Amino acid sequence: MKILKDHGDTVGILAVWILLVLLFGVLSDHFLSANTLTTLAGRIPALTVIAAGMTLVLIVGGIDLSVGSVLGLSSAVLGLLMVDWKVPLVISAPIAIVVGMLAGTVNGLFTVGLRIPSFLVTLGMLEICRGAAYLVTRSQTKYIGASVEPLASMLPGTTFPISFFLSVGVVVGLQVLLEKTILGRHIVAIGTNEHAVRLAGIDPRPAKILVFLVCGTCAGVGSLFHCARLGSADPNAGSGMELAAIAAVVIGGTSLLGGRGSVIKTFIGVLIVATLEAGLAQIGASEPLKRVVTGAVIIAAVSVDVFRRRCIGENV
Amino acid sequence: MRTILFAMRVLAFCLIASGCAPKEVDHNAPVTGKTPCIALIMKSLANEFFSTMAEGARKHHNDNKKTYDLVVNGMKNETDFSEQVTLIEQMVARSVQSIVIAPADSKAIIPALKRARDAGVLVINIDNRLDPNVLIEVGLTIPFVGPDNWEGAKKAGEAVARMLTKGDSVAIVEGIPTAMNSQERCRGLRDAMNDAGMNIVSSQSGQWEMEKANSIAAAMLSEYPSLKAILCANDSMALGVVAAVAASGRSADVKVTGFDNTSAVGEMIVNGRIVATVDQHGDQLAVHGIEIALSVLAGNSTPKDTTTAVDLVMRKDAR
Numbered sequence: 001m002k003i004l005k006d007h008g009d010t011v012g013i014l015a016v017w018i019l020l021v022l023l024f025g026v027l028s029d030h031f032l033s034a035n036t037l038t039t040l041a042g043r044i045p046a047l048t049v050i051a052a053g054m055t056l057v058l059i060v061g062g063i064d065l066s067v068g069s070v071l072g073l074s075s076a077v078l079g080l081l082m083v084d085w086k087v088p089l090v091i092s093a094p095i096a097i098v099v100g101m102l103a104g105t106v107n108g109l110f111t112v113g114l115r116i117p118s119f120l121v122t123l124g125m126l127e128i129c130r131g132a133a134y135l136v137t138r139s140q141t142k143y144i145g146a147s148v149e150p151l152a153s154m155l156p157g158t159t160f161p162i163s164f165f166l167s168v169g170v171v172v173g174l175q176v177l178l179e180k181t182i183l184g185r186h187i188v189a190i191g192t193n194e195h196a197v198r199l200a201g202i203d204p205r206p207a208k209i210l211v212f213l214v215c216g217t218c219a220g221v222g223s224l225f226h227c228a229r230l231g232s233a234d235p236n237a238g239s240g241m242e243l244a245a246i247a248a249v250v251i252g253g254t255s256l257l258g259g260r261g262s263v264i265k266t267f268i269g270v271l272i273v274a275t276l277e278a279g280l281a282q283i284g285a286s287e288p289l290k291r292v293v294t295g296a297v298i299i300a301a302v303s304v305d306v307f308r309r310r311c312i313g314e315n316v
Numbered sequence: 317m318r319t320i321l322f323a324m325r326v327l328a329f330c331l332i333a334s335g336c337a338p339k340e341v342d343h344n345a346p347v348t349g350k351t352p353c354i355a356l357i358m359k360s361l362a363n364e365f366f367s368t369m370a371e372g373a374r375k376h377h378n379d380n381k382k383t384y385d386l387v388v389n390g391m392k393n394e395t396d397f398s399e400q401v402t403l404i405e406q407m408v409a410r411s412v413q414s415i416v417i418a419p420a421d422s423k424a425i426i427p428a429l430k431r432a433r434d435a436g437v438l439v440i441n442i443d444n445r446l447d448p449n450v451l452i453e454v455g456l457t458i459p460f461v462g463p464d465n466w467e468g469a470k471k472a473g474e475a476v477a478r479m480l481t482k483g484d485s486v487a488i489v490e491g492i493p494t495a496m497n498s499q500e501r502c503r504g505l506r507d508a509m510n511d512a513g514m515n516i517v518s519s520q521s522g523q524w525e526m527e528k529a530n531s532i533a534a535a536m537l538s539e540y541p542s543l544k545a546i547l548c549a550n551d552s553m554a555l556g557v558v559a560a561v562a563a564s565g566r567s568a569d570v571k572v573t574g575f576d577n578t579s580a581v582g583e584m585i586v587n588g589r590i591v592a593t594v595d596q597h598g599d600q601l602a603v604h605g606i607e608i609a610l611s612v613l614a615g616n617s618t619p620k621d622t623t624t625a626v627d628l629v630m631r632k633d634a635r
């Protein structure tokens with residue numbers, strides 16, 4: 001019982017994921033294969049880093065709707081630099097990340113400085129970044145080609161791409177930040193009760209701004225993985241990704257009200273979302289069915305989590 | 317605050333009014349005595365196909381500034397046709413002489429177009445054909461100018477079929493299922509495949525998007541190890557599919573086709589990663605529509621439907 005209480009959350013959603021994998025294994029002839037695992041590892045890095053950043057924002061009690069568009073803008077900038085201006089990846093990649101960081105910082109400054117709900121600020125940023133992405137690329141997809149693909153190539157000796165390991169690195173890094181540092185404690189405390197934090201003599205503003213900055217940076221990093229996988233920069237990249245990220249984070253048990261969450265569990269949430277998408281495509285499900293099933297799984301996964309918490313007497 | 321709002325309203329009104337305000341009498345102008353104003357209403361300008369179309373129209377207008385005025389409008393979201401209805405109403409309120417429209421929905425737009433016609437606005441349909449049955453039902457005849465998507469897709473399908481052997485497994489990546497042009501293209505691809513005796517093992521929607529198409533293709537490649545070709549309803553999706561094929565290490569075995577001939581696939585055609593795409597000359601499409609509108613406004617009779625050219629694009633040595 002103690003194990004269940006300490007790690008029950010993780011075990012619970014991990015079980016949901018394994019169940020999904022087994023289910024598709026039965027339904028499809030070729031799902032349970034090393035190949036599927038490799039494809040899965042190849043497609044999740046962008047969503048993983050974005051969902052990781054989003055986890056922190058949700059824990060602090062905010063929301064960031066702009067991540068998909070920020071990814072689009074960072075991709076657009078990367079495409080412009082590499083295709084039109086022939087700038088090598090080592091220089092354009094940091095610039096693309098900085099674009100994301102700037103967008104995140106603006107989100108944070110407006111949310112915290114003017115005390116505008118982050119929902120509104122990031123909704124505005126969603127529009128701004130998407131528009132800017134179209135402007136930068138003149139609405140054209142930029143084909144970058146081999147120069148960006150090294151990030152998506154396999155790590156020597158493994159069957160997983162480099163981007164996958166980097167994204168897992170981000171997940172672990174942010175989890176450590178959350179659990180083992182004072183800043184992490186502050187983030188959780190702010191999400192639980194910001195007023196109390198202020199009364200304790202801690203200024204919550206720097207931490208909050210930093211969280212949005214990190215989230216924007218994650219979107220910038222995600223754009224690199226996204227472009228590397230597709231070999232192209234697409235101004236439409238990442239549209240709707242904010243919702244997939246929020247779904248993954250919430251499936252991972254992070255509270256939309258703030259104060260509770262884990263980046264590692266978000267990662268399992270990402271696995272669930274991605275496995276579902278891959279599995280449904282592999283069994284050749286129709287588009288309407290895909291949507292219905294995806295929605296149902298999101299609700300089911302969250303319900304299981306809430307139910308388990310109630311069983312062990314947690315107040316949900 | 318109220319003053320600012322008022323100022324903004326005045327400004328907005330001026331901006332709207334200025335575009336089509338009566339100009340000085342031009343001697344070359346048609347009988348109306350003023351330069352006709354044509355409104356071009358498209359789907360999303362974020363889509364390269366439509367931004368190219370808009371550019372072509374603007375260029376044509378620049379060369380013919382004295383003959384007509386042009387207002388170009390696009391919508392934000394491809395699937396939100398209500399936005400297009402609003403645009404149509406705005407253009408009618410602005411009393412343009414003609415609306416040249418690429419409908420976002422083949423049926424739902426028709427009532428708004430009927431109101432436009434009742435208000436005396438000439439309507440020309442380009443790109444995506446309005447549903448003929450609904451047009452008959454409301455008693456409208458609207459000339460259509462556009463490519464034959466079925467024919468274009470069939471050409472691309474036939475080109476790929478020549479590279480395969482009978483009975484090979486192929487898959488199709490569709491656009492948004494409700495869009496007429498996606499349906500037509502997929503019908504063309506299916507017809508070509510069935511005629512050549514290929515085995516279509518899967519057909520799924522990539523929602524016109526690169527990323528979606530990439531995921532779907534990856535799944536198809538895992539599920540069907542003997543897959544020989546993936547045919548896509550547009551180029552954006554073809555790019556995503558090419559990346560998935562490359563990631564699976566089967567570039568040599570799996571052929572990919574696209575549709576639209578966008579700038580990004582040029583290189584892909586050259587290096588053979590995409591074997592064929594279809595050029596429907598988007599930049600000329602709106603221009604054709606505008607020219608027909610001008611001709612009718614000048615007093616000529618309304619033409620029948622016009623099909624514009626669709627050309628297969630392949631590497632020279634692969635033809």
